[in-house]
Amino acid sequence: MGSKDVVEFYSQMESLGIKVWIDGGWCVDALLGKQLRPHEDLDIAIQWQDVPRLRETLAAQGYNQIKEDSQWNFVLADDKKRKIDVHAFVFDGKGKVIEGIMYLAESLLGLGTIDNHTVRCISPEYMVEFLAPWIYKWSEKYLPAVSALCQKYKLELPKEYKDW
Numbered sequence: 001m002g003s004k005d006v007v008e009f010y011s012q013m014e015s016l017g018i019k020v021w022i023d024g025g026w027c028v029d030a031l032l033g034k035q036l037r038p039h040e041d042l043d044i045a046i047q048w049q050d051v052p053r054l055r056e057t058l059a060a061q062g063y064n065q066i067k068e069d070s071q072w073n074f075v076l077a078d079d080k081k082r083k084i085d086v087h088a089f090v091f092d093g094k095g096k097v098i099e100g101i102m103y104l105a106e107s108l109l110g111l112g113t114i115d116n117h118t119v120r121c122i123s124p125e126y127m128v129e130f131l132a133p134w135i136y137k138w139s140e141k142y143l144p145a146v147s148a149l150c151q152k153y154k155l156e157l158p159k160e161y162k163d164w
Helices: 003-015 024-032 048-060 105-109 124-136 139-153 159-163
Strands: 020-023 041-047 064-070 073-077 083-091 097-100 110-114 117-121
Touching (some): 003 020, 003 041, 003 048, 020 024, 020 110, 024 124, 024 139, 048 083
Antiparallel strands (some): 020 041
16 A cells, blocks of 8 residues: 555545544654555554444445454455555543553554655554564564664664564
């Protein structure tokens, strides 16, 4: 999925009043303001209340569900091989996530840029924390990403990376 696809998707959701947070590899790139590597998919966080509209909108564009880990996490794809990995959650009246993918409210405060377009995303310290344990499985993907985030945001390199 290219940066143009990501910006188009994000802009479309914004125009529909659907609040989306960029997660995963595109989040790293948004936080850095540049693309580090190609991405197979776009990971997003979204409020559960918006999932029906998201599904309806994307179905009209040819997206179908190709995977479901739970009702809270599923993947939609179209015939152009664009994939959107959806992570849904429910906020309580105070802005705390109480159900679904258990994002900490503070983790949803990040802002980044993709092709000079500002996007909501996971905040840098939480992105680093999330990626740290994956060094042992995907070092070629995550070592450059975590190192760059730590350098840019003056975060301490996680222990897993120091040991690596």
